[in-house]
Amino acid sequence: MRIPEYDDIVSAHERISAFVHRTPVLTCKSIDEMLGVSLFFKCENFQKVGAFKFRGATNAVLSLSEEAAARGVATHSSGNHAAALALAAKQRGIKAYIVMPDNSPEVKKKAVKGYGGIITFCKPTLQAREEALVEVVEKTGATVVHPYNQFEVICGQGTAVKELLEDCDELDVVMTPVGGGGLLSGTATFVKHLYPEVKVWAGEPLMANDAWQSFNEGRLIPVVNPNTIADGLRTSLGDLSYAIIRDKVDRIFTVSEKSIVKAMRMMWERMKIIVEPSSAVPLAAIMENPGCFYQKKVGIILTGGNVDLDHLPFGCY
Amino acid sequence: MRIPEYDDIVSAHERISAFVHRTPVLTCKSIDEMLGVSLFFKCENFQKVGAFKFRGATNAVLSLSEEAAARGVATHSSGNHAAALALAAKQRGIKAYIVMPDNSPEVKKKAVKGYGGIITFCKPTLQAREEALVEVVEKTGATVVHPYNQFEVICGQGTAVKELLEDCDELDVVMTPVGGGGLLSGTATFVKHLYPEVKVWAGEPLMANDAWQSFNEGRLIPVVNPNTIADGLRTSLGDLSYAIIRDKVDRIFTVSEKSIVKAMRMMWERMKIIVEPSSAVPLAAIMENPGCFYQKKVGIILTGGNVDLDHLPFGCY
Numbered sequence: 001m002r003i004p005e006y007d008d009i010v011s012a013h014e015r016i017s018a019f020v021h022r023t024p025v026l027t028c029k030s031i032d033e034m035l036g037v038s039l040f041f042k043c044e045n046f047q048k049v050g051a052f053k054f055r056g057a058t059n060a061v062l063s064l065s066e067e068a069a070a071r072g073v074a075t076h077s078s079g080n081h082a083a084a085l086a087l088a089a090k091q092r093g094i095k096a097y098i099v100m101p102d103n104s105p106e107v108k109k110k111a112v113k114g115y116g117g118i119i120t121f122c123k124p125t126l127q128a129r130e131e132a133l134v135e136v137v138e139k140t141g142a143t144v145v146h147p148y149n150q151f152e153v154i155c156g157q158g159t160a161v162k163e164l165l166e167d168c169d170e171l172d173v174v175m176t177p178v179g180g181g182g183l184l185s186g187t188a189t190f191v192k193h194l195y196p197e198v199k200v201w202a203g204e205p206l207m208a209n210d211a212w213q214s215f216n217e218g219r220l221i222p223v224v225n226p227n228t229i230a231d232g233l234r235t236s237l238g239d240l241s242y243a244i245i246r247d248k249v250d251r252i253f254t255v256s257e258k259s260i261v262k263a264m265r266m267m268w269e270r271m272k273i274i275v276e277p278s279s280a281v282p283l284a285a286i287m288e289n290p291g292c293f294y295q296k297k298v299g300i301i302l303t304g305g306n307v308d309l310d311h312l313p314f315g316c317y
Numbered sequence: 318m319r320i321p322e323y324d325d326i327v328s329a330h331e332r333i334s335a336f337v338h339r340t341p342v343l344t345c346k347s348i349d350e351m352l353g354v355s356l357f358f359k360c361e362n363f364q365k366v367g368a369f370k371f372r373g374a375t376n377a378v379l380s381l382s383e384e385a386a387a388r389g390v391a392t393h394s395s396g397n398h399a400a401a402l403a404l405a406a407k408q409r410g411i412k413a414y415i416v417m418p419d420n421s422p423e424v425k426k427k428a429v430k431g432y433g434g435i436i437t438f439c440k441p442t443l444q445a446r447e448e449a450l451v452e453v454v455e456k457t458g459a460t461v462v463h464p465y466n467q468f469e470v471i472c473g474q475g476t477a478v479k480e481l482l483e484d485c486d487e488l489d490v491v492m493t494p495v496g497g498g499g500l501l502s503g504t505a506t507f508v509k510h511l512y513p514e515v516k517v518w519a520g521e522p523l524m525a526n527d528a529w530q531s532f533n534e535g536r537l538i539p540v541v542n543p544n545t546i547a548d549g550l551r552t553s554l555g556d557l558s559y560a561i562i563r564d565k566v567d568r569i570f571t572v573s574e575k576s577i578v579k580a581m582r583m584m585w586e587r588m589k590i591i592v593e594p595s596s597a598v599p600l601a602a603i604m605e606n607p608g609c610f611y612q613k614k615v616g617i618i619l620t621g622g623n624v625d626l627d628h629l630p631f632g633c634y
Binding site for chain 1 (some may be wrong): 582589590627
């Protein structure tokens with residue numbers, strides 16, 4: 001199991017930077033004043049496919065040999081990783097085989113098709129997804145790209161904080177949400193190498209708190225029946241992402257569903273940007289724990305902006 | 318009636334630029350590809366108070382003599398102009414008296430109060446509003462700042478396109494929505510002085526098409542019972558804004574309510590930014606008239622981002 005290092009993230013950034021957007025870092029005076037902090041938002045909701053996942057997928061696709069690339073890439077996912085891998089493959093001119101549960105929302109199927117992904121539908125269970133993926137790989141020889149528990153993917157996700165630190169220095173804290181842990185582990189690897197004194201903190205929904213449990217009990221504990229609005233954070237850590245988080249992350253905060261929606265609404269109303277619930281989890285942690293953040297300069301990676309406008313959570317909480 | 322000229326807008330920009338945000342110009346490859354155009358969006362939804370109205374209000378407030386300023390400013394408005402004037406006055410340290418109908422949405426009252434505005438409530442008729450304003454002015458000696466039909470306000474609104482043209486040159490067309498005509502008349506004044514060959518086109522809801530009627534019939538025709546989702550565009554042109562639009566605007570397109578919502582949704586989904594319905598009217602005009610815009614470089618001023626997240630129009634059309 002190869003552990004990503006600082007240099008690997010720097011190489012990943014060189015590899016992908018012509019293919020990904022350099023997203024802006026935004027600030028918001030009114031939110032800063034309300035919370036007594038200075039926040040710097042790295043807007044990966046403006047990234048291609050609307051999520052940071054495009055960085056890891058692009059790095060994985062561009063890291064393949066010509067020979068492997070010719071056989072394509074494959075994954076099972078119904079979320080942002082599926083769209084990200086499809087577009088990353090399209091940009092290299094290779095095939096992406098995506099296994100999706102047949103009950104996936106129409107909008108997700110359309111996105112993957114729109115980026116040229118070749119979809120195999122399966123029953124909506126983890127077992128069916130994994131079996132379908134094995135079958136696709138046996139037939140095509142495609143390389144599997146995991147959504148988070150993979151060297152190249154973690155290195156790609158680590159490039160977001162590299163840009164954030166280039167655009168604003170002297171941060172006290174860097175925060176990301178944590179689901180599978182790809183973004184958090186890549187972020188921690190990069191930050192702790194350059195600035196060991198900068199805190200790397202994460203936010204996680206209380207309703208899907210496997211990372212918090214694993215981190216505090218010192219062993220990998222998978223999530224059971226995650227029931228959170230933050231649909232990007234319902235996954236469990238993998239062995240690779242867990243090992244990095246265990247060693248390099250300083251603290252994980254858990255937050256309520258109500259705080260997630262409140263934080264998301266605050267960004268929509270005050271910043272006029274669209275972020276998905278997962279993106280709001282770090283701000284929710286700040287709102288729930290103002291004392292821990294008072295007068296600190298905090299960089300936050302906004303993970304994505306893909307929401308279903310016909311089913312918004314405002315008014316439900 | 319003093320008609321704003323190019324130099325007046327340049328002076329306004331010098332006067333206000335330390336007080337307003339220089340908003341970014343965004344592009345969106347997927348929208349460009351769908352419509353066969355190159356669009357440049359000037360994001361006044363990111364402006365202070367969430368709307369371009371802050372430019373005109375700030376210019377009016379900063380243009381006052383010390384003596385007049387000491388007596389404060391006043392207006393009647395339940396929209397973005399009320400919040401804009403309140404904050405502009407606060408930034409100069411003077412009072413803003415805002416007459417609002419007593420049935421105004423709670424969120425609008427809170428915004429004006431939040432910026433330190435002194436509210437006088439009145440019955441929700443135009444007559445009651447005008448009478449209440451006269452009374453406030455008699456009592457305080459405050460200077461009335463009209464939402465659009467006023468020299469300083471038009472000059473202030475014209476500064477948005479000045480920045481847009483500084484950030485992207487060689488546009489074929491500049492577009493704004495038209496309601497009271499403050500933004501459109503300021504925009505046309507600036508553009509036609511510098512680049513007479515650049516077209517200045519406007520978008521207007523069919524359900525509030527007084528500018529289109531006035532423009533085509535050659536006389537000022539007020540709007541009757543405007544019933545459009547674009548709440549910023551329900552007002553009639555004034556004599557000053559009309560005179561400028563008549564002389565300097567090239568064309569006004571009217572658009573359906575359905576197109577406005579469709580265009581708004583496209584910007585939310587593809588650009589991940591929050592714009593209010595009024596902002597979507599120019600894009601709606603492009604969607605309804607693709608032949609007029611094919612392969613053109615079009616600058617669009619996005620007027621604002623203030624929407625009620627509890628009452629969104631998606632799914633209604």
